[in-house]
Structures are given as structure tokens and as C-alpha cells.
Amino acid sequence: MTSLAERARHLLNTNFYSEPNLPERVKKLRLDPPALGQYVLRCPILIPGKQMNIPDDLAWCENLVDESLRYQNDSVGVDQPFAYLTVRHGLVESRTDDEFHVDGFSTKVPHIPEQNYIWTDTCPTEYVAAALPVPHDFDPRRHNIQHFIQDSLPNDTRIEQLDAETVYAMDPYVPHRRPRVSQGTRRTFVRLSMTPIPIDDRNNHVNPAFGPITSEYDGVADFRDKLERYPVVR
Numbered sequence: 020m021t022s023l024a025e026r027a028r029h030l031l032n033t034n035f036y037s038e039p040n041l042p043e044r045v046k047k048l049r050l051d052p053p054a055l056g057q058y059v060l061r062c063p064i065l066i067p068g069k070q071m072n073i074p075d076d077l078a079w080c081e082n083l084v085d086e087s088l089r090y091q092n093d094s095v096g097v098d099q100p101f102a103y104l105t106v107r108h109g110l111v112e113s114r115t116d117d118e119f120h121v122d123g124f125s126t127k128v129p130h131i132p133e134q135n136y137i138w139t140d141t142c143p144t145e146y147v148a149a150a151l152p153v154p155h156d157f158d159p160r161r162h163n164i165q166h167f168i169q170d171s172l173p174n175d176t177r178i179e180q181l182d183a184e185t186v187y188a189m190d191p192y193v194p195h196r197r198p199r200v201s202q203g204t205r206r207t208f209v210r211l212s213m214t215p216i217p218i219d220d221r222n223n224h225v226n227p228a229f230g231p232i233t234s235e236y237d238g239v240a241d242f243r244d245k246l247e248r249y250p251v252v253r
């Protein structure tokens with residue numbers, strides 16, 4: 020089994036799926052989210068040439084950012100030039116997160132993997148420690164890795180759950196999902212993504228300190244939804 024630090028030193032590739040990869044526990048942490056709901060998708064807080072900037076309405080995430088940066092520096096040992104904050108605080112809405120998936124697997128350009136630091140107040144993230152060898156004719160630029168993971172997980176795979184109110188680090192090699200929750204569930208989820216390349220996506224949140232988004236690119240519509248389902252033979 021490899022560590023986040025070891026995997027961080029290789030270009031993103033499908034070989035690391037042949038062994039189970041685990042989320043790494045960073046720290047138990049209390050956060051104090053606002054009373055009202057808040058939904059923020061990939062707000063940039065770090066870009067090259069600027070001081071880190073956390074907008075005022077995300078100041079309650081500062082401790083998570085600090086602890087994550089400490090872990091990134093001390094345990095992962097890779098400086099990433101970009102960081103983005105995602106918050107889903109309020110009624111559970113998203114419909115795709117409750118399928119097993121990985122975050123940040125994109126091979127459009129060769130790059131080292133990103134690291135994601137996640138925290139939930141309740142209904143913590145589920146994950147699987149499964150070996151999922153990827154066939155040689157699987158082409159990540161053509162085939163959808165998320166569907167491959169869902170289709171190749173053995174039926175008897177044991178589903179593990181993280182602890183609530185705890186920061187964990189993971190990378191694009193750790194399959195995970197939001198647990199299925201009943202309608203009307205309130206949940207707070209925070210993710211800090213530290214990435215080697217910019218995520219230029221028109222759906223990103225605007226950080227006023229860094230100016231408006233100029234990209235027309237839509238990562239879901241322009242790329243993910245065009246990928247094919249690799250035919251997994253069981």
C-alpha cells in the first residue's frame with residue numbers, strides 16, 4: 020500500500036488503482052459554519068503570484084485550511100500552486116456524490132495528482148479500500164473512470180466510513196461517496212483542493228480578490244459527460 024506522499028511524486032496514472040488506497044486522517048476539528056446555508060463550488064484561495072485569500076464569508080473554514088496546509092507541508096511534502104474551497108452547507112442536494120467516485124482524476128495534460136482535504140459535520144464520507152486493476156486498453160481520455168470504479172467494485176466490498184468533524188486527506192486514487200441520506204437531511208461538507216494545475220471552469224465560485232472567471236470551459240458538460248463507459252467484464 021502506498022501513501023499520499025508517495026503517490027504525489029508520480030504523474031497521475033491508472034496504475035495506482037491496482038492496490039487499495041486509504042484516506043489519511045489529518046485532525047479532529049470543530050468548525051463553526053454560518054446559520055444560513057452556503058453552497059460554494061471551487062472558490063480559488065491560492066493562485067501563483069498572489070497572497071492566499073479566503074473571502075470573508077468563508078472565514079469559518081480558516082482552521083481547516085491551516086491544518087490542511089500543515090499536513091500538506093509536513094506529511095505530503097509537495098507544494099501545490101493552486102487551492103480551491105468547496106462548501107456544501109445545508110440541505111443535501113447533489114445527486115452524483117452518492118455514487119462511488121474519485122475527485123480530480125483528469126489526464127488531459129500530464130500532471131502530478133491533486134490532494135483533497137475533506138470534512139463533514141455529520142453523515143461522513145464513505146470509502147472503499149479496494150484493489151481495482153485498470154485494464155491496459157482503458158483510456159482515461161476516452162473512458163469514464165467513475166463508471167469504471169462503480170462497475171468494477173466487487174459486490175461484497177466492505178464499505179468504510181470516515182469520522183465526522185475530522186479532516187482527512189485523499190487524492191484521485193481513493194474511491195469514496197457521500198452516504199445515502201434521507202430527504203431533508205442537513206449536512207455540512209467542506210473540501211480544500213490543492214492542485215498542480217488551475218481548474219479553469221466557468222462554474223467556479225468567484226473570489227473577488229482574484230478577479231472574474233474568464234474561462235468558457237465547463238468540466239462536466241464539455242468533458243465528463245462525453246466520456247464512454249468502459250465495458251467491464253466480471
Ligand SMILES: [Fe+2]
Binds near residue numbers: 120121122
Ligand atoms: Fe468526492
